[in-house]
Structure formats: structure tokens, C-alpha cells
Amino acid sequence: MTEGRIAVIGGGVIGVAVAAMLALRGRRVDLFEREGIAAGASFGNGGGIAVSEIVPLSGPGMLRHVPGWLFDPEGPLAIRWPDLPALTPWLWRFLRAGKPDLVERQARALAALMDQVYRQWQPLLAAAGLTGMLRRNGAITVYRDRGTLAADRFGWALRRRHGVAVEELSAEDIRDLEPALADGFVAGMRTPDWGHVSDPAGLVAGLWRFAEGTGHATLHRRGVRGIRPLAAGGELLAEGGETARFDRIVIAAGIWSQALCAGLGWRVPLAAERGYHVTLPAPGVALRGMVTFGERKFVATSMDMGLRLAGTVELARAEAPENWRRADILPEMAKRYFNGLHTQGGSRWMGPRPSLPDSLPVIGADPRHKGIYHAFGHGHLGLTQAAVTAAMIADQIMGRRPAVDPAPFSIARF
Numbered sequence: 001m002t003e004g005r006i007a008v009i010g011g012g013v014i015g016v017a018v019a020a021m022l023a024l025r026g027r028r029v030d031l032f033e034r035e036g037i038a039a040g041a042s043f044g045n046g047g048g049i050a051v052s053e054i055v056p057l058s059g060p061g062m063l064r065h066v067p068g069w070l071f072d073p074e075g076p077l078a079i080r081w082p083d084l085p086a087l088t089p090w091l092w093r094f095l096r097a098g099k100p101d102l103v104e105r106q107a108r109a110l111a112a113l114m115d116q117v118y119r120q121w122q123p124l125l126a127a128a129g130l131t132g133m134l135r136r137n138g139a140i141t142v143y144r145d146r147g148t149l150a151a152d153r154f155g156w157a158l159r160r161r162h163g164v165a166v167e168e169l170s171a172e173d174i175r176d177l178e179p180a181l182a183d184g185f186v187a188g189m190r191t192p193d194w195g196h197v198s199d200p201a202g203l204v205a206g207l208w209r210f211a212e213g214t215g216h217a218t219l220h221r222r223g224v225r226g227i228r229p230l231a232a233g234g235e236l237l238a239e240g241g242e243t244a245r246f247d248r249i250v251i252a253a254g255i256w257s258q259a260l261c262a263g264l265g266w267r268v269p270l271a272a273e274r275g276y277h278v279t280l281p282a283p284g285v286a287l288r289g290m291v292t293f294g295e296r297k298f299v300a301t302s303m304d305m306g307l308r309l310a311g312t313v314e315l316a317r318a319e320a321p322e323n324w325r326r327a328d329i330l331p332e333m334a335k336r337y338f339n340g341l342h343t344q345g346g347s348r349w350m351g352p353r354p355s356l357p358d359s360l361p362v363i364g365a366d367p368r369h370k371g372i373y374h375a376f377g378h379g380h381l382g383l384t385q386a387a388v389t390a391a392m393i394a395d396q397i398m399g400r401r402p403a404v405d406p407a408p409f410s411i412a413r414f
């Protein structure tokens with residue numbers, strides 16, 4: 001029996017940020033992680049603190065491209081066809097989420113979260129001694145074809161409507177900002193408030209070291225098989241058959257949160273949008289900020305360990321075998337976009353983004369089970385939104401009003 005204690009399930013960037021935020025505020029936390037800190041999607045992401053990304057994925061800018069992308073071997077979207085029947089309900093909800101009024105509402109909710117990103121990340125990073133990992137150099141999206149920019153205009157206008165700073169770039173501006181890029185880009189967009197981190201997995205490890213160092217947080221290297229809700233809080237059933245009771249339980253298990261929520265009676269439409277990266281250890285080029293390639297929708301980020309090329313979406317079961325061709329196309333495409341890029345020695349990785357069809361995460365107290373909290377489903381933006389999510393959960397646990405209204409992120413919306 002661990003009365004008064006809080007359990008967090010999942011040691012990705014979300015669970016670790018929640019644990020670190022609670023430890024910083026003097027609360028005792030037990031973190032249950034079955035593989036290791038940052039073993040899931042948080043290990044190899046693109047590193048972007050993408051505060052400008054308030055455009056839901058389903059919407060007018062995106063859907064018209066889908067058929068072409070699916071049949072282009074270098075396209076940013078792929079489906080693992082044997083998994084299509086299982087994905088169909090998610091895809092149907094995804095299509096419906098693209099209705100203009102819903103897109104506007106989702107963008108508003110995302111903008112409210114993004115407004116708090118630096119306000120919550122900065123003190124947490126400072127407390128953990130990790131401020132040096134955050135670079136605030138902005139990001140640019142570059143286009144070779146004005147037609148692609150025209151198709152993306154909807155998203156750029158939506159950002160501006162929600163207060164995001166966006167600057168138009170000429171070919172010359174792009175050369176000045178990122179001299180490592182090859183010629184041929186005809187236009188670009190700059191989002192000056194975007195930041196990036198120099199080592200995403202290192203950041204999560206550093207946050208966890210900080211949490212442990214406070215003396216308030218303990219890691220249990222164990223999977224959780226289920227939660228039995230009690231009048232307040234619940235009983236965790238760990239792999240191996242052990243049980244433990246907690247007053248508060250936070251579900252932050254990324255894509256695997258779906259199974260834990262199912263045991264509580266929730267049918268959450270989570271799908272794995274699997275993404276790939278290749279990190280080039282000696283690329284021979286460096287970027288100042290992050291770069292998104294408008295036509296191919298992947299990103300490039302200079303990190304401590306080299307140049308990371310990351311992105312693309314493969315809709316598939318989280319545990320299905322990797323399709324490494326999805327990673328191999330990244331350096332092949334990047335060679336056309338950089339001057340003198342060395343692609344030797346790259347390391348490949350795949351991670352499952354935990355995605356909900358309306359592009360909003362699930363954050364907040366469970367409306368049916370007192371003492372249970374949700375913090376998952378951050379899709380493409382979990383690194384960006386981790387500290388805000390952590391602050392919202394910590395505020396709710398401590399009986400304070402969160403800085404962001406959690407209503408749009410409720411699990412009850414499905």
C-alpha cells in the first residue's frame with residue numbers, strides 16, 4: 001500500500017515530464033516503465049519545439065494530397081495495407097475531423113496549449129539544469145514548387161488567424177538563413193518562435209535524473225497490465241502479478257495507453273502514426289534552425305549527434321515489423337536538398353506517434369474514475385507539449401485550476 005503516492009505509467013517524454021513536474025513541486029511519484037526511459041516515440045523524434053504547429057492534420061490543406069502520396073514511394077504518407085481493416089474506424093474519424101468548423105475549433109485548442117509551451121518548459125529545464133539543450137532559432141519550411149506552397153496556404157492562414165508569427169521568405173532569404181541548403185527553393189515560410197532541442201532522448205534522460213535527484217521520484221522497471229479503479233485512485237496490476245495501490249494514477253503510456261484505458265471502459269481511437277529517422281553522424285553541413293521540406297514533409301535538425309532527418313507517416317500497427325525503406329528514402333531525398341551532404345554511417349530508427357483523429361491529445365482527470373488522469377495521444381507534438389501537459393496534470397492533482405482549460409482534451413469527447 002502506497003497511500004498518498006502518485007503512480008505515473010510510461011517513461012516517455014510525457015510521463016517523465018509529469019513525474020519531474022510533480023517532483024519539482026514536492027510530490028512523491030512512482031514511475032512504471034516496462035522498457036527504459038525514452039524507449040518509445042520519445043527516443044528519436046525530430047527535436048522540434050513546434051509551437052507554431054496548430055494546424056490539425058485532417059483538413060483542407062492535407063486531404064487533397066492523400067491519394068497521390070499513398071502511391072508515391074517517396075511520399076510522406078504510407079499505409080501498411082494488411083492493417084487497413086483495423087485502421088478504418090480511425091481513418092473515418094480522421095476524415096470527419098477535417099470539417100472546417102471542427103478544424104477551427106481544434107486549432108483554437110492547440111493554440112491555447114502552444115501558448116504555454118515555453119512558459120512551462122523553461123522553468124522545468126532550468127530546475128533540471130537542461131536549459132542549454134533548448135535552441136530558439138526558429139524554423140523554415142522551404143518549397144521548390146509554388147503549387148505546393150499554394151496548397152499549404154490554408155494552414156499558413158490558419159496559423160496567422162490564431163496569432164502565430166509567420167514570415168514569407170524569398171529564395172535569397174532562404175540562402176541567407178540556411179546556407180547549407182542547395183539552390184532551387186523558390187519560396188519559404190519562417191516561424192520564428194519555433195525552437196528545437198539538441199538531443200531528444202538525452203533531454204528525457206536528464207529530466208528523469210533531475211526527478212530522481214529530488215528524492216521524490218522512483219523508477220520501477222516494470223510493465224503495468226491493468227488498473228482496477230477504487231473509490232479514489234486504483235490498484236495497479238504489474239507484469240509478474242504484483243499489485244500496488246495509489247491515490248492517483250497518471251496514464252502516460254503513449255500508443256499503449258489505449259489498452260490501459262480499455263480496461264477502464266474507454267474506447268479511445270488511438271492509432272500509431274509511425275515515423276522514421278536517420279541520423280547522419282558526420283553530415284558535413286549544419287543548420288541554424290529546423291528545416292521542413294514542403295514537398296516531402298520531413299524535417300532536418302542539427303543535433304549533438306549529427307544531422308537528424310525525421311518524419312513521414314506510416315499508418316500501421318505499433319508492433320508491426322519496420323519498413324526500413326521508409327527510413328532509407330530520407331537521406332536519398334535530403335541529398336537533393338543540401339550542398340555536399342555526407343550520408344555515410346547513418347543510424348535508422350522507427351517510433352510510434354500516439355495519434356488521435358482530431359490531432360488533440362487526451363489530457364486531464366478521468367470523468368468517471370476519481371484519482372485517474374490521462375496524458376497521452378500527443379501525435380506529432382509530444383515533445384513540444386510535454387511540459388504543458390505535465391503542468392496541467394500536476395495542477396489538477398494538486399487541486400489548482402490549470403493554466404489551459406482541459407475541456408477540449410477530455411477522454412469523454414470520443
Ligand SMILES: Cc1cc2nc3c(=O)[nH]c(=O)nc-3n(C[C@H](O)[C@H](O)[C@H](O)COP(=O)(O)OP(=O)(O)OC[C@H]3O[C@@H](n4cnc5c(N)ncnc54)[C@H](O)[C@@H]3O)c2cc1C
Pocket residue numbers: 009010011012013014015032033034035036037038039040041042043044045046047048049050222223224225252253254255256257274275276277310311312350351352353354375376377378379380381382383384385
Ligand atoms: C519521426 C518522429 C518525429 C517526431 N518529431 C517531433 C518533433 O519534432 N516535435 C515534437 O514535439 N514531437 C515529435 N514527435 C512526436 C513525439 O515524439 C511523441 O508525441 C512523443 O514522443 C510521445 O511521447 P509519450 O511519452 O506519449 O510516448 P512514448 O515516448 O511512446 O512513451 C511511452 C512509454 O510508455 C511505456 N509503456 C507502454 N505501456 C506500458 C505499460 N503498460 N507499463 C509500463 N510502461 C509502458 C513504453 O515503454 C514507452 O517508454 C515525433 C515523432 C516521431 C516518430
